Amino acid sequence: MFFDSDLLMSALRALTPILLAALGGALCERAGVFNIGLEGMMLMGCFTAVTTSWFTGSPWLGVLAAALAAAAYSLILAVGAVTLRGDAVVLGIAMNLLAVGLTSFLLRTVFGVQGTFDDPSLAGLPLVGGFSPLAYLAWAAVAVATLVLSRHVWGLRLRGVGEAPQAAATLGVSPAKYQYAAVLVSGVLCGLAGAQLALGNVTLFSENMTAGRGWIAVVAVMLGRALPLGVLLAALLFGLAEAAGFRLQGLGLPQQATDAAPYVVTLGALFLTTARRRRRTTPAGAVS
Amino acid sequence: MSPVSRRSRRPLQFAALAAGTALLATACNAAAKDSSSEGAKSSGKSFTLVTPDAVGQNEFLKLAVDGVKAAAKAHDGTQKVYESSDTASQQQNVQAAVEAKPDVIVLVGFEFADLVAQQAKAHADQQFLMIDACTTKTFKNVGCAVFREHEGVYLAGAEAGLLSKSGKVGAVDVLDTPQFRRYSDPFAAGARKVAAKTSTSTRFVGGQSPFDDSARAKEQANSLLSKGTDQIMAAAAAGNYGVFEAAKAKGAFAYGVDVNQCVSSPGTVVDNVIKRTDVAVEKGIDQVLGGKAGTTVSYGLKEGGISLTGLEAGVDSSKCVIAQHKDVLTKVKALRDQIVAGELKVDDPAAS
Numbered sequence: 001m002f003f004d005s006d007l008l009m010s011a012l013r014a015l016t017p018i019l020l021a022a023l024g025g026a027l028c029e030r031a032g033v034f035n036i037g038l039e040g041m042m043l044m045g046c047f048t049a050v051t052t053s054w055f056t057g058s059p060w061l062g063v064l065a066a067a068l069a070a071a072a073y074s075l076i077l078a079v080g081a082v083t084l085r086g087d088a089v090v091l092g093i094a095m096n097l098l099a100v101g102l103t104s105f106l107l108r109t110v111f112g113v114q115g116t117f118d119d120p121s122l123a124g125l126p127l128v129g130g131f132s133p134l135a136y137l138a139w140a141a142v143a144v145a146t147l148v149l150s151r152h153v154w155g156l157r158l159r160g161v162g163e164a165p166q167a168a169a170t171l172g173v174s175p176a177k178y179q180y181a182a183v184l185v186s187g188v189l190c191g192l193a194g195a196q197l198a199l200g201n202v203t204l205f206s207e208n209m210t211a212g213r214g215w216i217a218v219v220a221v222m223l224g225r226a227l228p229l230g231v232l233l234a235a236l237l238f239g240l241a242e243a244a245g246f247r248l249q250g251l252g253l254p255q256q257a258t259d260a261a262p263y264v265v266t267l268g269a270l271f272l273t274t275a276r277r278r279r280r281t282t283p284a285g286a287v288s
Numbered sequence: 289m290s291p292v293s294r295r296s297r298r299p300l301q302f303a304a305l306a307a308g309t310a311l312l313a314t315a316c317n318a319a320a321k322d323s324s325s326e327g328a329k330s331s332g333k334s335f336t337l338v339t340p341d342a343v344g345q346n347e348f349l350k351l352a353v354d355g356v357k358a359a360a361k362a363h364d365g366t367q368k369v370y371e372s373s374d375t376a377s378q379q380q381n382v383q384a385a386v387e388a389k390p391d392v393i394v395l396v397g398f399e400f401a402d403l404v405a406q407q408a409k410a411h412a413d414q415q416f417l418m419i420d421a422c423t424t425k426t427f428k429n430v431g432c433a434v435f436r437e438h439e440g441v442y443l444a445g446a447e448a449g450l451l452s453k454s455g456k457v458g459a460v461d462v463l464d465t466p467q468f469r470r471y472s473d474p475f476a477a478g479a480r481k482v483a484a485k486t487s488t489s490t491r492f493v494g495g496q497s498p499f500d501d502s503a504r505a506k507e508q509a510n511s512l513l514s515k516g517t518d519q520i521m522a523a524a525a526a527g528n529y530g531v532f533e534a535a536k537a538k539g540a541f542a543y544g545v546d547v548n549q550c551v552s553s554p555g556t557v558v559d560n561v562i563k564r565t566d567v568a569v570e571k572g573i574d575q576v577l578g579g580k581a582g583t584t585v586s587y588g589l590k591e592g593g594i595s596l597t598g599l600e601a602g603v604d605s606s607k608c609v610i611a612q613h614k615d616v617l618t619k620v621k622a623l624r625d626q627i628v629a630g631e632l633k634v635d636d637p638a639a640s
Contacts, residue, residue, distance in 0.1 A: 006511070108342075112344060114342070116502070116526045118552055119552075120554070197503055201506065202503050202506055202530045203533060204502060204530075204533075206529070207526070209501065209503070211500050211503075212495070215496075242507075243511075246491060246507060247511060250512075255464040256494070259494040259495060
């Protein structure tokens with residue numbers, strides 16, 4: 001009764017944008033760039049997706065434009081952190097703040113409204129088998145990222161760049177090139193996450209509509225130890241905890257308590273995984 | 289304090305936002321617009337309205353402008369409207385209004401609470417009237433108009449009770465606090481008043497950004513819909529649009545707040561609990577000029593400060609579903625008359 005198909009669907013819908021963004025974050029993490037600008041990139045994606053879909057009438061062009069716009073936006077991090085060696089954390093926070101301000105400003109300029117742009121004729125993404133096509137893309141991206149990171153030469157070099165940039169450079173692998181690529185791909189993925197949120201989960205744009213999903217993605221990266229599968233599990237955990245939280249409200253638990261559900265689950269998972277890792281760590285030292 | 293569609297961000301966020309976009313914002317900062325002022329010859333009574341946002345298509349603020357115009361006409365005076373676009377221009381506009389020394393400065397929204405408190409202290413002979421908010425401390429020269437939203441929500445609940453086929457109604461609210469429960473508890477009470485067996489349920493959006501998160505509000509609505517709820521009160525600020533989407537997808541119905549939200553989802557939104565800011569502005573000004581400055585007055589169904597789109601003129605062109613249910617409106621009007629006459633009392637969740 002409590003765990004039924006509705007709950008699972010709700011969890012999976014909540015999962016998609018977080019998963020896409022978190023995969024991007026994981027790639028950056030692997031390449032040695034700490035990306036906490038996921039939230040901002042995602043919000044840029046939301047706005048671009050809605051604007052493009054509105055003016056062209058095609059949600060697909062909206063998705064494409066969102067990916068490109070967020071990738072362009074991610075250049076701030078790439079140039080700032082890789083080329084100019086700036087602090088990625090500061091850059092990421094700045095990107096998140098700028099995205100909120102910029103999209104609110106553009107919302108007023110482009111649509112002449114404040115708060116929310118919503119119109120019955122705004123075209124959203126169609127559902128395929130109950131889910132947005134981007135949901136399937138997100139699952140496929142997990143598989144692709146896993147394969148590339150573990151088997152393909154790009155993935156191995158990317159990891160090398162992240163773990164020992166000087167060693168990689170000695171071998172003729174340009175760390176900057178791989179880091180740029182990782183940041184740009186994370187931009188594309190966050191753009192897709194934004195498009196999914198604004199044209200899939202709902203069909204509208206409202207100021208700050210990402211509402212912390214980018215931050216949850218950052219936590220999912222850490223919790224999943226930047227492994228695509230780990231990230232998937234972490235994001236799934238969040239989705240389930242959130243959907244279960246909504247249900248618990250129905251059973252009479254106060255909202256303040258159910259709000260805490262995803263965070264309690266995170267803390268629990270964090271304790272469990274670190275405890276297990278500790279036990280496994282041998283004097284020889286495990287390389288993750 | 290109201291979960292309004294027009295205010296999807298909190299002041300704090302806005303401060304951060306303003307800092308983040310200082311460069312961009314300068315362009316619109318200068319737009320402390322003095323959009324309208326009428327003939328100089330008059331009885332000498334002058335009123336200035338300061339809005340927190342651009343008026344534009346914002347019905348809530350348009351009504352406030354109507355109110356101050358009506359007051360100017362009634363008192364044979366003049367009026368000015370200062371439209372703000374952000375926190376910086378709100379401050380500039382309040383300053384400009386104070387320097388012009390009109391008889392009454394009218395301010396709409398909680399955004400002005402702190403600014404008014406500062407100015408009221410510094411300019412003890414200037415009269416202020418706050419709409420839909422109040423300063424935390426009371427001042428002799430600050431009058432406040434607040435709304436009894438729960439009375440309107442109760443009537444919306446009655447409509448839901450009469451229209452529900454499943455016998456299940458629910459509400460998606462912003463946060464579980466007494467003030468916001470004004471949008472959910474009376475909805476349940478109203479539904480049970482007309483259909484005693486109605487089962488009711490409330491979901492609170494919560495989370496990190498309860499006012500902005502339409503995707504989360506939509507999922508909350510979905511969790512109500514999956515339990516068979518077919519009438520949902522939407523009081524989730526920007527989340528309302530998510531609630532409407534969820535209801536539309538399942539062929540269920542929703543109720544909006546503050547302004548006519550039927551237009552954003554025709555065929556899904558049944559009715560809206562609206563705030564007549566014009567009534568509050570006009571009566572508030574009368575009250576200040578009538579020597580009752582510095583008092584807080586609450587506006588409900590009786591004063592005409594709270595109403596439903598369905599009970600107002602123009603319901604037929606409102607795109608609201610309720611326009612097709614005249615029989616329901618007749619019953620709701622009877623309930624309203626009982627509340628106005630004091631025969632029926634709506635419990636206020638925020639009463640302390």
